[in-house]
Amino acid sequence: MLPTLDARLAAAAELVRPGQPVADIGCDHGKLTAVLAASGRYPKVIGADLRPGPLSKARQTLEHANCQDRAELRLGDGLSVLSAGEVGSIVLAGVSAQTTWEILEKAPWVFTVGGPRIIMIPATRHSELRRWLWTHGFAFVADRPVQAAGRWYAVMAAEYTGERHEPTFSECLLGGTGSWPEGAGYAAWQKAKLPRMRLGVPDGTPLADEIDRLLKEGTGL
Ligand SMILES: C[S@@+](CC[C@H](N)C(=O)[O-])C[C@H]1O[C@@H](n2cnc3c(N)ncnc32)[C@H](O)[C@@H]1O
Structure with missing residues (x-):
């Protein structure tokens, strides 16, 4: 059976570039990995996690959804499980803002014009992640406010342009959420x-x- 995504992961799925490989980093339960794999919209779907426990949960989820042959599971830290240019979209959902930017900083190939779209749902410190993205040359493709399990989240998608922006405090606080x-x-x-x-x-x-x-x-x- 295909898992149901909460509003946050459903919004993230909508932002994945169709027709290109995608990686769900920190996949944990593997629900998003399974839904992406089952959709058939991506030539390759990779689910990855730092720890073996979450990866076995993801394996089970894929088996229950009968799409274990449509996704690859990889064990490792952040983007070290990927090679440069391997995917068109990277989802980093449910980790802290700091973990998000630390994962990106360890993969210089992400800082390339025409590089992957990064889809993020920071568990904390939304404003600081927005500041980090702007000051490191990323532009927002989306910044969508979503409520799930009684909490507010911001589902962000950004692409590297190399153009740095020094945002105001207000810009960091709200980003592009006002258009929703x-x-x-x-x-x-x-x-x-x-x-x-x-x-x-x-x-x-x-x-x-x-x-x-x-x-x-x-x-x-
Ligand atoms: C709270 S879960 C989020 C699961 C799912 N992405 C979601 O949003 O529902 C965070 C997952 O990220 C994994 N994680 C944390 N740091 C990581 C890293 N550096 N590289 C890969 N996975 C990591 C954890 O092991 C955990 O399974």
Whole structure:
């Protein structure tokens, strides 16, 4: 039986480039790997994880979905399981923002114009991942707010262009989420963290002014 994807993984699946190989890094339960494999839309589907335990769960999921022959499972750290140019899309879902950028930093071939699309669902620190992507030459293809299991997530897709952008605090906080109907809910959730954040910022600094402005704006809900 084909597994059901939660809203976050379903949104990530929509962002995978069709017709090109794809890798689900940190595949764990293997649900996304199985759905991608079963779709028949990709010439190669790779599921990979750092640990053998998750990989055996993924193997079981593939067997239950009867698509074990349509995906390869690989054990290893981050993108070390892939060769340069092997895939058109890389999904990094459910790991922290820091793990996400550390995994990317260890694979210089990702920083290539025309390189893979990186689809990310950071478990934490969305704003910091956005800043990292912009300041390292990535451009956003999508930044979609999604609610799953009562929590807000941002499903991001980015491609390397080499053009670096120094974003403002507000850009990092909300990214492109405002263009989605769910954007207001996401913004309210992000802005609810601001009063606590503001406590650590000295008065009179540009950051303090920006946070104060956002607080004055309210949530818009
Ligand atoms: C919380 S699970 C996320 C599973 C799935 N991607 C999702 O979003 O539902 C995180 C998985 O990432 C794996 N992981 C963490 N660091 C990794 C790394 N450096 N390389 C590959 N996998 C990693 C963990 O072993 C774990 O199975």
